[in-house]
Amino acid sequence: MSEEKTLSFTLSSTTLLAISVLLASIILSVSIMTTGNALGEKLSGLNLATAGTGTTGTAGTVGNLGTAGTAAAPSQTAAQYLASTAQQTGATNAVSFNSCVSTQKYKTFIDADYQSGEQLFTESGLKAQGQGGTPTLVIGKPGQKGYIVVGAVPYATIKALLDKVADGTAQDADADAVVPNMDTYVGSFTLMGQETAPVTVVEYSDFQCPFCKRLYDASLVQLKQEYVQTGKIKFQYRHYPLSFHPNAMPAALAYECAKEQGKALEMHDKLFQTQDNWSNLS
Numbered sequence: 149m150s151e152e153k154t155l156s157f158t159l160s161s162t163t164l165l166a167i168s169v170l171l172a173s174i175i176l177s178v179s180i181m182t183t184g185n186a187l188g189e190k191l192s193g194l195n196l197a198t199a200g201t202g203t204t205g206t207a208g209t210v211g212n213l214g215t216a217g218t219a220a221a222p223s224q225t226a227a228q229y230l231a232s233t234a235q236q237t238g239a240t241n242a243v244s245f246n247s248c249v250s251t252q253k254y255k256t257f258i259d260a261d262y263q264s265g266e267q268l269f270t271e272s273g274l275k276a277q278g279q280g281g282t283p284t285l286v287i288g289k290p291g292q293k294g295y296i297v298v299g300a301v302p303y304a305t306i307k308a309l310l311d312k313v314a315d316g317t318a319q320d321a322d323a324d325a326v327v328p329n330m331d332t333y334v335g336s337f338t339l340m341g342q343e344t345a346p347v348t349v350v351e352y353s354d355f356q357c358p359f360c361k362r363l364y365d366a367s368l369v370q371l372k373q374e375y376v377q378t379g380k381i382k383f384q385y386r387h388y389p390l391s392f393h394p395n396a397m398p399a400a401l402a403y404e405c406a407k408e409q410g411k412a413l414e415m416h417d418k419l420f421q422t423q424d425n426w427s428n429l430s
Contacts, residue, residue, distance in 0.1 A: 219425050226395045226429035230402040233422060237414035239406040254404035258397070261335065261387035265352040268333055272296055272325035279324070282388050283360040286350040287313050287323075288330030294350075295323035300362040303370050310375060314347055334384065339413055340372060341382030349381050352388040355399035355419045356427045364420040385416060395427055 220229045227249070234245050248254070269280030279298060287309055288294035295309055295318055312318035320326050327333065333350050349371075353360045375381040389396035399419055406415035419426075 220429055224429060226398055226426055229422075229426040229429055230398060230419075233418050233426070234402055234406045234409075234411070234415060237406055237411040237418055239409040239411045239415065241409055245405050245409065248405035248408060249398075249401050252401060253408075254401060255397075257404065258387045258389065258400045261352075262389065264333060264335070264386060265388040268296070268327065268352065271332075272327050274298065274325050282352060282354045282357045282390065283363045284352045284388070286327070286330065286333050286352075287347065289313065289347055290331055290334075292330055293318075293320075294327040294330035294333060295320075296325040296327065298324045300359040300366065303367040306367055306371065307374070310347065310349070310381065314380065333386075335386050337384065337407075337412070338382045339385045339416060341376045342379055343382060345376075345379055345382040347375075347381045348384065349375075350384045350386055352386050354388055354390050354393055354396045355403065356393035356396040356423065357390065358423070361420050361423045364417075393427075395429065399426070 231242070231245065231249070235242065239245055265280075265284070266275075268284070268286065269275040272280075274280035274296070281298065283298075283300060285297045285306065286294045287297070287306075295313060297306060297309060309318065309322055312322055330348060334348055335350065353363075371381075371383070376383055387400045389400050403412070403415045403419060406412065
């Protein structure tokens with residue numbers, strides 16, 4: 149009788165153990181299936197870019213940067229990205245754009261801007277002091293002094309100088325340097341504002357320069373709202389592509405070729421908004 153009870157107990161323990169193992173296995177399988185389904189849903193939400201472009205406007209898609217533009221695909225070159233960016237701005241004549249870029253149609257114009265920047269830094273004495281570079285703003289009225297601000301300065305600094313230039317109270321000490329005649333540095337193309345505006349702001353810049361992007365992000369929207377749209381200033385963009393920025397010249401050429409199709413401001417903004425996407429492409 150004792151042996152029968154012992155055997156019965158042993159069998160019951162074994163059965164319970166088997167049942168426990170079976171239940172654990174079922175629970176584990178359900179957990180794996182649930183996790184797999186969730187992962188599958190996440191992966192199906194990724195819309196990988198084709199032909200080097202991302203997509204915008206929907207959650208969970210690669211390159212969803214809103215107004216900042218689309219992310220570059222891993223295999224995309226800088227030239228391809230810049231061409232795609234021009235298309236997004238509305239410069240849709242791809243044949244004309246590609247021909248314009250490949251022949252470097254506006255390189256002479258860009259080089260002339262660069263030489264103007266060199267003259268500015270020399271005449272103002274900034275170069276002798278080891279200063280000058282991008283971004284640099286020159287602010288002044290026709291035929292009067294040009295007041296120079298170098299670097300990604302706060303908007304408040306620009307605003308203070310603009311107001312003093314406008315009311316005629318600006319002093320040399322208010323700027324990093326001055327040049328005797330603003331007219332020397334006013335270019336042929338106004339990016340924003342009316343030609344009759346009383347004050348001109350000329351920016352010497354490089355589309356690949358991170359400090360230029362910082363100035364754009366911090367100041368340009370406010371500058372446009374408070375001074376351009378109110379008729380107080382006109383704003384010009386002049387090229388100063390730095391030699392150690394390999395994509396600065398291609399970006400400048402792309403800008404000029406988009407400008408040829410009437411999309412200068414759109415391309416200017418897009419290049420700065422998407423700088424992180426294309427600046428390191430080869």
